[in-house]
Amino acid sequence: MKRAQLAVYRTVGEARLLASALEAAGVAVELRGESLAPLAGEIPMSEAWVELWVWPHELDTARQVLDAMRENEAAAQRVVACPKCREENPGNFEVCWSCGLELPSGLRVQLRAV
Numbered sequence: 001m002k003r004a005q006l007a008v009y010r011t012v013g014e015a016r017l018l019a020s021a022l023e024a025a026g027v028a029v030e031l032r033g034e035s036l037a038p039l040a041g042e043i044p045m046s047e048a049w050v051e052l053w054v055w056p057h058e059l060d061t062a063r064q065v066l067d068a069m070r071e072n073e074a075a076a077q078r079v080v081a082c083p084k085c086r087e088e089n090p091g092n093f094e095v096c097w098s099c100g101l102e103l104p105s106g107l108r109v110q111l112r113a114v
């Protein structure tokens with residue numbers, strides 16, 4: 001059985017972060033090209049990229065994990081104001097860090113659509 005390429009990353013750090021998230025989700029992931037990364041700058045950029053490979057039957061699960069991570073990352077970069085105390089919370093928080101109010105999911109969904 002051949003593995004399928006899931007994604008390509010420009011940095012080892014980024015690829016490892018994803019790989020550990022995938023492993024936590026039970027997806028067996030293989031990093032390829034990692035050994036070339038330290039040479040970035042000396043060889044063409046495209047060859048310094050790190051590839052993530054997974055088994056074909058785990059591809060769907062892996063993509064879901066990637067999507068969830070990207071969504072979470074994007075949400076974390078946004079800010080939502082708590083409806084109760086007006087403190088600002090990262091967009092991926094479910095509960096206000098200041099007053100503990102559960103942040104309305106509508107607020108989060110709206111922000112995700114941006």
Ligand SMILES: [Zn+2]
Binds near residue numbers: 082084085097099
């Ligand atoms: Zn609050």
